[in-house]
Amino acid sequence: MTASRPIIAFTVACVLAGASSRAVAQSGMDHSKHRMGPEIVIPKGALYTKADVEFMQGMIAHHAQAIVMARMAETNGANPQVLKLSRKIDQSQVPEIIIMQDWLRRYGQFAPDTSSWHDMRMDGMLTDDELKAMSEAKGVAFDRLFLDGMIKHHAGALKMVDDLFKSPGAGQEVDANVFANDVVTAQTAEIGIMRRLLSLLPPK
Amino acid sequence: MRMIRGFTLLLAVTVVPNVVLAQTYPTNKDPRSTLKPGRFDAGIAISNMKQVSFVKKPAEFDTTAGLKFINSDLAFGTHYIYQANFAGFTIWDVADPANPVMMSATKCITSQGDPTIYEHLLFLSAEGAGNRNDCADGGVKDPKDHMAGVRIFDVSNPRAPKLVKNVQTCKGSHTHTLVPSPKDPRTIYLYVSGGQAARPETELAGCKNGTDPADPTNSLFMLDIIRVPLDNPEKAEVIPGARIFTGLDQAGECKRFCLPTDPRRQAAAANRAAANPEMPTTPRNCHDVTSYPAMNMLLASCQTHSILVDITNPEKPIRIDALVDTNNFQGRHTAAFSNDGTKLIQTEEWGGGTGPMCQASSMKELGGNTVITLDGKRKQKQRGYFKLPSAQAAEENCVAHNGGIIPVPGRDLYVQGWYQGGVNIMDFTNPDSALEIGYFDRGSINPPKGADVPQPPVDPSVRGGGNSIGGSWGAYYWNGLIVSSELDRGMDILELTPSDQLSANEIAAAKLVRFERYNPQSQPKLIWPPAFVVVRSYLDQLVRNGGLAAEQTAAISSALDIAEMRSGAARASALNELARQVDKDAGGAKDAARVRTMADEIRRLAAASK
Structure with a gap:
């Protein structure tokens, strides 16, 4: 790994160090958990709400799991199109995690790291069994599980944005607003691409 | 619990070598990179x-x-x-x-x-x-x-x-x-x-x-x-x-993971409205x-x-x-x-x-x-x-x-x-x-920083809280x-x-x-007035791309210089004669289309010179 690629290197390191990071987060292993970290306090006069903070924290975990899924394509015999898409998802979502962490830190809020996907299960995230099945599948079987899984995963992200904007006063802070809209734009298009790739797989 | 951790480790190990493979863009060593x-x-x-x-x-x-x-x-x-x-x-x-x-x-x-x-x-x-x-x-x-x-x-x-x-x-x-x-x-x-x-x-x-x-x-x-x-x-x-x-809809459907498979999650999902399940993913x-x-x-x-x-x-x-x-x-x-x-x-x-x-x-x-x-x-x-x-x-x-x-x-x-x-x-x-x-x-804007590890909160009034977008x-x-x-x-x-x-x-x-x-998003049609620099633009392009033989481009260049020193009808006449010659040159040119466009521009300049 070269010096110019610290972000991805660190992401991998954090996946490796998942167990110790969990200790830092002082979180249990309740897989139904939708948030982690200390109680959220919103300062008076802030342009963001608790829902914005929860959205950013939850989406970090959501993205982190997507990156783990995407990187499986490298070893599990994904077809070239699925591989290209998985790299796109990986390279798209790593910098988005940095943006979300920067946002949370700027407002003095707790910023989960990339191990948080172990502890937070947001909409559309896969279960450990589903991940295990995907990690053991090869070739076309992997492609199918990956595409199905990532479509569900992306749909969950869209639902998180939908819920954010439905929450009173949320989604107004401009960085959160732009970020949430970018998630919808990118992931809606990717769901379309994945559905098409799914339709191109040989029948079971 | 133990099994889950073991599984996590397996995933982590499998991803490491592939990060290197994902390198698809050559580092460019031009001055912008440093x-x-x-x-x-x-x-x-x-x-x-x-x-x-x-x-x-x-x-x-x-x-x-x-x-x-x-x-x-x-x-x-x-x-x-x-x-x-x-x-x-x-x-x-x-x-x-x-x-x-x-x-x-x-x-x-x-x-x-x-x-x-x-x-x-x-x-x-x-x-x-x-x-x-x-x-x-x-x-x-x-x-x-x-x-x-x-x-x-x-x-x-x-x-x-x-x-x-x-x-x-x-x-x-x-x-x-x-x-x-x-x-x-x-x-x-x-x-x-x-x-x-x-x-x-x-x-x-x-x-x-x-x-x-x-x-x-x-x-x-x-x-x-x-x-x-x-x-x-x-x-x-x-x-x-x-x-x-x-009518832009694409084919394809969700087959396996589109619905929650965890029974607890499924039960929870049943109690809330789905988020537009039929929403097309086309634009x-x-x-x-x-x-x-x-x-x-x-x-x-x-x-x-x-x-x-x-x-x-x-x-x-x-x-x-x-x-x-x-x-x-x-x-x-x-x-x-x-x-x-x-x-x-x-x-x-x-x-x-x-x-x-x-x-x-x-x-x-x-x-x-x-x-x-x-x-x-x-x-x-x-x-x-x-x-x-x-x-x-x-x-x-x-x-x-x-x-x-x-x-x-x-x-x-x-x-x-x-x-x-x-x-x-x-x-x-x-x-x-x-x-x-x-x-x-x-x-x-910002110097290189560390990465994805927990960091202390940033004072929002101080610049440098995360990377500046610029x-x-x-x-x-x-x-x-x-x-x-x-x-x-x-x-x-x-x-x-x-x-x-x-x-x-x-x-x-x-x-x-x-x-x-x-307004850049409302694109205007570009129209050039007749001008020597317009003709010479085409000539420079023909020299650059070898679209016309060097002796011909040199001759055209001299003829343009001479025409420019004249005025009125004399200039027009010199340019019209040059345009006729350039028409002939087009026949043997590698980039004949550009040579013909140049001839047209010379004629347009002649017409404007009268």
Whole structure:
């Protein structure tokens, strides 16, 4: 790994160090958990709400799991199109995690790291069994599980944005607003691409 | 628990070697890759351009971090530059481009403020959920105060702009594009692209989120249109939009994981409404649309789709063709036409503009420009890709962004901003192999930092809380200048300088094309007056590409010099004779088409000399 690629290197390191990071987060292993970290306090006069903070924290975990899924394509015999898409998802979502962490830190809020996907299960995230099945599948079987899984995963992200904007006063802070809209734009298009790739797989 | 941890470790081990394999873009060792970071003292690399001036943002828009006060796009009118900002706009007097003078900085929270100037009216796109009718900060407390759509300012007095009207639209306005009425010179249309879901009907009557693209009451799947009577801008109104997205649905369905499989989650899901399960994933909006009124065409950049639209009747746009990139999954952002309307550029904003997508490790086929050609039936065909050829730092948000055509006759040149990747010029004359012929770049705003580990909270009043989002939002050629809107720092004015890739004649010919008003997304037809520098531009191109033998180009050059020393009928006669000779030369030329165009230009110059 070269010096110019610290972000991805660190992401991998954090996946490796998942167990110790969990200790830092002082979180249990309740897989139904939708948030982690200390109680959220919103300062008076802030342009963001608790829902914005929860959205950013939850989406970090959501993205982190997507990156783990995407990187499986490298070893599990994904077809070239699925591989290209998985790299796109990986390279798209790593910098988005940095943006979300920067946002949370700027407002003095707790910023989960990339191990948080172990502890937070947001909409559309896969279960450990589903991940295990995907990690053991090869070739076309992997492609199918990956595409199905990532479509569900992306749909969950869209639902998180939908819920954010439905929450009173949320989604107004401009960085959160732009970020949430970018998630919808990118992931809606990717769901379309994945559905098409799914339709191109040989029948079971 | 133990099993789960073991599984995690397995995943981690399997991902490590593949990170190296993902490297797809060669590191470029040009001067842009190693510039010193800094907000106002960053290193600069520049090629085939020179810097004429730089002005900082007005104090009103200087900020800590984040997007709240970033500059966005530009519009040009007479000797003014209208520079939008997420929190308002600045009017610069550039009568002396070396010393831009600020006329006013108008504070009005209007993310993202995409601007259009037409006579004394300035139009600004408002999209964010926190924008208010009264322009003030503080967010929307009562939905009736929410402004999403297009603001109209009267800028007759550039020192004191006045808000005339807020035109509300269902999806807000991320961008908008001017289309003049072909029938009524006192009417213009704004085609509005809004990326948000439709507002609730309780907030704005008639708005509806639906899943059927053909439903005439559905606010989604529609290009919104505002009609503006120029003499009564307060009567600007939304008219029925264009359903250019119907019938684009793709095949495919969810088979296994589309529903929650965990019984607890499933039970929980059953108790809440699903999030539009049938919502098509084909575009329901575009990022923006580029009009080319002189050719009655519009190219809409709509995520997965590049949509070509006929705008002969601006109130009834009709889709002609749609192109999907099924190879590299590019998303569409902004388009431009070649002057003859046969080539198109689609830029792609991978990462949304805030991500560092030009690193050495970044995928080359994403986040750049696609060149598209149109055949006789106006069917699009995907040709070459072009991406910033210089690797940028992890601290630099970078991806293809907005730009415009440089009016060099005989060539297709596009100047554009790449955020912190800087400004560059792409030559797409050959649609299969676009290349770079000039650039301007600064080092990153922030120095390199550590990475993805828990860090202490940042004082929001201190700069440097995370990476600053900056760089060139858009760079445009206007009346001899290249103007770049810098998100975080201010505004740069640049000028072309001659090189073996762009001659002094070509630069002089470009300067002959002048516009009273220029809104890049509403592309003007370029018309060059008859001139020696125009003829010599073609001649320089033939020398450069070997399209005509050296002894012939030398003879033509001498003949032009001699003709230029004459005047009136004598000049016309010399030029006509030269044109006849050049016609003959075309027969044996490698680039016969260019030689014939040059002959035509010589004749046009002869006609103007009489």
